[in-house]
Amino acid sequence: MAALTLLRRGSAPARLLSGTLNARNPCIGATQGCHLRRHFSNNKILVELDEASGVAIMKLNNPPVNSLSLELLTEFCITIEKLEMDRSCRGVILTSAAPKIFSAGLDITEMCGKSAEHYAAFWRAVQELWLTLYGSNMVTIAAINGTSPAAGCLMAMCCDFRIMADNPKYTIGLNETQLGIVAPFWFKDTMTNILGHRLTEQSLQLGQMYTTPEALKIGLVDQLVPEDKVQSTAAAVICNWLAVPAHARQITKSMMRKQNIERLVNHREADIDNFVNFIGKDSIQKSLQVYMDRLKQRKQ
Numbered sequence: 001m002a003a004l005t006l007l008r009r010g011s012a013p014a015r016l017l018s019g020t021l022n023a024r025n026p027c028i029g030a031t032q033g034c035h036l037r038r039h040f041s042n043n044k045i046l047v048e049l050d051e052a053s054g055v056a057i058m059k060l061n062n063p064p065v066n067s068l069s070l071e072l073l074t075e076f077c078i079t080i081e082k083l084e085m086d087r088s089c090r091g092v093i094l095t096s097a098a099p100k101i102f103s104a105g106l107d108i109t110e111m112c113g114k115s116a117e118h119y120a121a122f123w124r125a126v127q128e129l130w131l132t133l134y135g136s137n138m139v140t141i142a143a144i145n146g147t148s149p150a151a152g153c154l155m156a157m158c159c160d161f162r163i164m165a166d167n168p169k170y171t172i173g174l175n176e177t178q179l180g181i182v183a184p185f186w187f188k189d190t191m192t193n194i195l196g197h198r199l200t201e202q203s204l205q206l207g208q209m210y211t212t213p214e215a216l217k218i219g220l221v222d223q224l225v226p227e228d229k230v231q232s233t234a235a236a237v238i239c240n241w242l243a244v245p246a247h248a249r250q251i252t253k254s255m256m257r258k259q260n261i262e263r264l265v266n267h268r269e270a271d272i273d274n275f276v277n278f279i280g281k282d283s284i285q286k287s288l289q290v291y292m293d294r295l296k297q298r299k300q
């Protein structure tokens, strides 16, 4: 099932056309103290949906570093699809349940020493995450409360707005080349739409991880706030986004993202073949192993 919500629902979806009392300002209910909260979680994702505001807080919960395993990727897509179908949900704040780490990116162990079938299933799930999140009709805000390399950064870049904790220890970026691997074209396209061609080229070639002031300066994140203000700022920002007429905002989002989404949809199988061939190479397996060994040695 291709999770192409924006393309599937190119015009305003029925659930929004049906309207609600607070359709113009969905945060009114929340400020009036009318809180109907629903909690649901699967193994790796915690969700709290406030029906008054229409906002779900979605927390990645895969300790110690929220690496994106096949299980987490699958649960992530199911959760977004579920929220997308839920009439009472119109926006998602994506954040981490782990202290200091938003997400360590793809689970490297899923890309080491496994079969070609496993690599293909894993990569399909990574694609699905991107299609689901980047193509979501909902307002999506990344509340980046920790370091966020590679696919962690990609997840944040898929969102409509990025708020990051202003902590000198946190970094964010697409560091794939540092692992000896190459970010695929749709990672590159996502970053290019945010940073522009020149900066993306430099950033990808160097596998650059940015400090928080650097990330703000180049526009990789939209706002820096003190660590204890990340969630409250995200809640305030999402209210502003939800106050815009939904159908107009959604069509605009679709217009801006459609080309990138179609590109992956049209080349999905070739992209999987490419990944499987690339990641299965002895030299690439060696690079990943060296990288993992270095990570472990840092601790000793």
Ligand SMILES: CCCCC/C=C/C(=O)SCCNC(=O)CCNC(=O)[C@H](O)C(C)(C)COP(=O)(O)OP(=O)(O)OC[C@H]1O[C@@H](n2cnc3c(N)ncnc32)[C@H](O)[C@@H]1OP(=O)(O)O
Pocket (backbone or CB within 6 Å): 064, 065, 067, 101, 103, 104, 105, 106, 107, 108, 109, 147, 149, 150, 151, 152, 175, 176, 179, 181, 182, 183, 184, 275, 278, 279, 292, 295, 296, 299
């Ligand atoms: C064609 C191919 C394209 C593929 C595109 C790839 C996209 C990706 O996302 S690749 C993944 C890139 N991620 C990274 O480079 C991050 C690596 N991790 C770190 O830099 C650090 O772990 C940290 C900054 C995220 C956290 O540091 P710290 O709090 O000091 O925690 P540890 O380093 O001690 O890590 C704890 C534990 O977790 C393991 N681990 C860390 N990252 C990953 C990961 N991405 N995948 C799998 N496992 C990871 C780490 O090895 C430690 O394990 P143990 O030693 O067994 O405790």
